[in-house]
Amino acid sequence: xxxxxxxxxxxxxxxxxxxxxxxxxxxxxxxxxxxxxxxxxxxxxxxxxxxxxxxxxxxxxxxxxxxxxxxxxxxxxxxxxxxxxxxxxxxxxxxxxxxxxxxxxxxxxxxxxxxxxxxxxxxxxxxxxxxxxxxxxxxxxxxxxxxxxxxxxxxxxxxxxxxxxxxxxxxxxxxxxxxxxxxxxxxxxxxxxxxxxxxxxxxxxxxxxxxxxxxxxxxxxxxxxxxxxxxxxxxxx
Amino acid sequence: xxxxxxxxxxxxxxxxxxxxxxxxxxxxxxxxxxxxxxxxxxxxxxxxxxxxxxxxxxxxxxxxxxxxxxxxxxxxxxxxxxxxxxxxxxxxxxxxxxxxxxxxxxxxxxxxxxxxxxxxxxxxxxxxxxxxxxxxxxxxxxxxxxxxxxxxxxxxxxxxxxxxxxxxxxxxxxxxxxxxxxxxxxxxxxxxxxxxxxxxxxxxxxxxxxxxxxxxxxxxxxxxxxxxxxxxxxxxxxxxxxxxxxxxxxxxxxxxxxxxxxxxxxxxxxxxxxxxxxxxxxxxxxxxxxxxxxxxxxxxxxxxxxxxxxxxxxxxxxxxxxxxxxxxxxxxxxxxxxxxxxxxxxxxxxxxxxxxxxxxxxxxxxxxxxxxxxxxxxxxxxxxxxxxxxxxxxxxxxxxxxxxxxxxxxxx
Numbered sequence: 001x002x003x004x005x006x007x008x009x010x011x012x013x014x015x016x017x018x019x020x021x022x023x024x025x026x027x028x029x030x031x032x033x034x035x036x037x038x039x040x041x042x043x044x045x046x047x048x049x050x051x052x053x054x055x056x057x058x059x060x061x062x063x064x065x066x067x068x069x070x071x072x073x074x075x076x077x078x079x080x081x082x083x084x085x086x087x088x089x090x091x092x093x094x095x096x097x098x099x100x101x102x103x104x105x106x107x108x109x110x111x112x113x114x115x116x117x118x119x120x121x122x123x124x125x126x127x128x129x130x131x132x133x134x135x136x137x138x139x140x141x142x143x144x145x146x147x148x149x150x151x152x153x154x155x156x157x158x159x160x161x162x163x164x165x166x167x168x169x170x171x172x173x174x175x176x177x178x179x180x181x182x183x184x185x186x187x188x189x190x191x192x193x194x195x196x197x198x199x200x201x202x203x204x205x206x207x208x209x210x211x212x213x214x215x216x217x218x219x220x221x222x223x224x225x226x227x228x229x230x231x232x233x234x235x236x237x
Numbered sequence: 238x239x240x241x242x243x244x245x246x247x248x249x250x251x252x253x254x255x256x257x258x259x260x261x262x263x264x265x266x267x268x269x270x271x272x273x274x275x276x277x278x279x280x281x282x283x284x285x286x287x288x289x290x291x292x293x294x295x296x297x298x299x300x301x302x303x304x305x306x307x308x309x310x311x312x313x314x315x316x317x318x319x320x321x322x323x324x325x326x327x328x329x330x331x332x333x334x335x336x337x338x339x340x341x342x343x344x345x346x347x348x349x350x351x352x353x354x355x356x357x358x359x360x361x362x363x364x365x366x367x368x369x370x371x372x373x374x375x376x377x378x379x380x381x382x383x384x385x386x387x388x389x390x391x392x393x394x395x396x397x398x399x400x401x402x403x404x405x406x407x408x409x410x411x412x413x414x415x416x417x418x419x420x421x422x423x424x425x426x427x428x429x430x431x432x433x434x435x436x437x438x439x440x441x442x443x444x445x446x447x448x449x450x451x452x453x454x455x456x457x458x459x460x461x462x463x464x465x466x467x468x469x470x471x472x473x474x475x476x477x478x479x480x481x482x483x484x485x486x487x488x489x490x491x492x493x494x495x496x497x498x499x500x501x502x503x504x505x506x507x508x509x510x511x512x513x514x515x516x517x518x519x520x521x522x523x524x525x526x527x528x529x530x531x532x533x534x535x536x537x538x539x540x541x542x543x544x545x546x547x548x549x550x551x552x553x554x555x556x557x558x559x560x561x562x563x564x565x566x567x568x569x570x571x572x573x574x575x576x577x578x579x580x581x582x583x584x585x586x587x588x589x590x591x592x593x594x595x596x597x598x599x600x601x602x603x604x605x606x607x608x609x610x611x612x613x614x615x616x617x618x619x620x621x622x623x624x625x626x627x628x629x630x631x632x633x634x635x636x637x638x639x640x641x642x643x644x645x646x647x648x649x
Contacts, residue, residue: 052643055560056647057560057642058641058643059644077564077565078564078565078566081562081563081564081565082562082564083560083563084560084561084562085562090560090561092646096553096556096557096560096646098557099554099555099560100251101250109557109558109561110447110561112243112561113558113562113563113564113567114562115240115562157561214604217396224438
């Protein structure tokens with residue numbers, strides 16, 4: 001089967017020339033539809049750059065990125081915007097909610113750019129917030145919500161438009177243990193529901209809860225393995 | 238269209254959550270539009286006053302000999318005038334001609350220099366004259382017999398006798414070397430404006446205005462006969478009739494004086510104060526409005542400034558929106574809507590304030606100005622203020638849209 005994500009020999013080079021930085025140095029990676037993947041690495045390893053590539057926020061210096069069979073490494077900014085809107089749900093470490101919009105308003109954002117009408121948008125947004133257990137906080141603004149709640153709004157925003165891929169960049173980096181657990185449960189639930197979920201993290205505990213782990217060191221994939229006994233462990237816990 | 242409304246809503250949300258700043262941003266536009274609307278309204282009011290005033294005078298036309306064709310312009314005789322009076326229809330109030338001479342006269346109050354208008358009976362109702370308050374005007378009979386009678390105005394009566402109850406009295410009038418006794422048969426009202434003007438003349442040390450109106454035929458008695466006039470004035474009751482009457486009168490005079498040429502008479506071109514003053518006022522108003530309009534440019538720069546600050550502050554929001562699928566055009570549209578709405582709202586507030594100021598100036602009667610709101614000015618002000626927002630919003634909006642989402646998200 002054609003993989004959902006197919007990355008071929010991707011390089012990303014900043015400051016080409018003498019002081020060039022090879023953030024990504026020949027990455028090859030295939031991710032099948034429905035996989036649950038953790039991309040793990042220390043800061044400076046290139047994992048954030050990889051996440052920007054995967055999320056179509058940036059284009060590689062060289063190499064090819066096929067998303068659903070389409071080469072997205074040579075698209076224009078506006079075409080990339082469309083891909084991000086339709087194919088990818090983002091969850092960021094810093095939540096990245098718009099501070100003067102309430103929870104529903106934030107979840108509606110990607111739906112606005114998809115061109116959904118007002119009524120339908122609201123319905124979809126409320127439904128997504130219900131899925132993350134925030135249906136009692138619809139009218140709250142980000143500064144009226146706890147960190148865990150804000151991240152759940154961000155999750156609702158990522159899944160509202162039903163994108164095939166959910167891309168989470170250090171989703172639990174700013175959260176306490178309890179909120180971390182809540183968010184991980186939601187992400188696992190999304191995976192069970194058939195979504196392709198990719199988590200970028202530096203945290204081995206998080207990676208330990210994910211089926212497939214890709215370790216990045218110095219812009220190269222150092223390790224790519226499966227946590228074999230994961231399902232039974234988790235079901236017992 | 239649906240998308241456009243989204244951007245309007247986003248812009249309104251953002252303006253609402255930054256009320257104080259948005260208002261301060263609008264202030265420049267508000268002041269600019271208020272001054273333009275008020276100035277144009279005042280200019281409009283002044284112009285309308287003048288145009289109305291000069292239109293009122295247009296019921297009198299003057300026919301004169303065409304000096305290009307006739308060597309001596311004094312060709313309109315008393316018979317011509319009498320004939321015109323009988324030939325023209327009843328829409329005509331008066332047909333008169335006048336000449337003038339100066340003389341001196343003596344009463345028990347002393348000696349005076351006098352201005353003598355030598356004229357025809359219809360002069361009673363001629364243009365710019367006030368009605369009689371005492372006695373009667375002289376008649377055709379007085380003209381035919383060259384009777385030594387005169388009509389004076391109230392001001393003259395007061396100077397000559399100290400009161401206006403003077404019908405039946407006589408004065409000794411000397412013109413050139415001839416001295417005649419003249420009977421006063423009527424007194425004309427003196428207008429308040431004339432009294433006011435006279436006060437100022439007196440303050441400047443000018444002579445007292447003594448004026449007499451007499452049948453033109455008395456000129457013969459004084460030794461310097463007037464047979465004909467260079468022009469005749471015809472006043473219609475209705476100014477709409479004036480042009481037609483003038484045409485008829487020219488035809489009549491031409492046919493009575495065929496020996497002078499094909500068309501020896503023409504209508505004197507009235508000095509069109511309305512057009513003249515109107516265009517001067519338009520020019521002045523446009524200039525002052527232009528100066529006020531410069532404040533609109535300054536206001537627009539204020540809008541641009543704040544929008545640039547706003548883009549910097551909202552870099553992260555822009556990054557989020559782009560990450561979630563906003564295209565370059567969507568971001569530009571959002572920020573352009575915001576600047577257009579800010580300056581548009583400023584424009585609307587400015588128009589309301591300008592209208593209020595216009596009403597206030599009229600109500601207080603400052604300088605007797607009846608300021609009149611100009612709807613074209615309002616329309617232009619609205620379009621202009623929105624354009625200011627759009628023009629000065631383009632740079633910040635483009636700056637916002639060009640941000641790379643990664644860069645924008647990295648900034649905290």
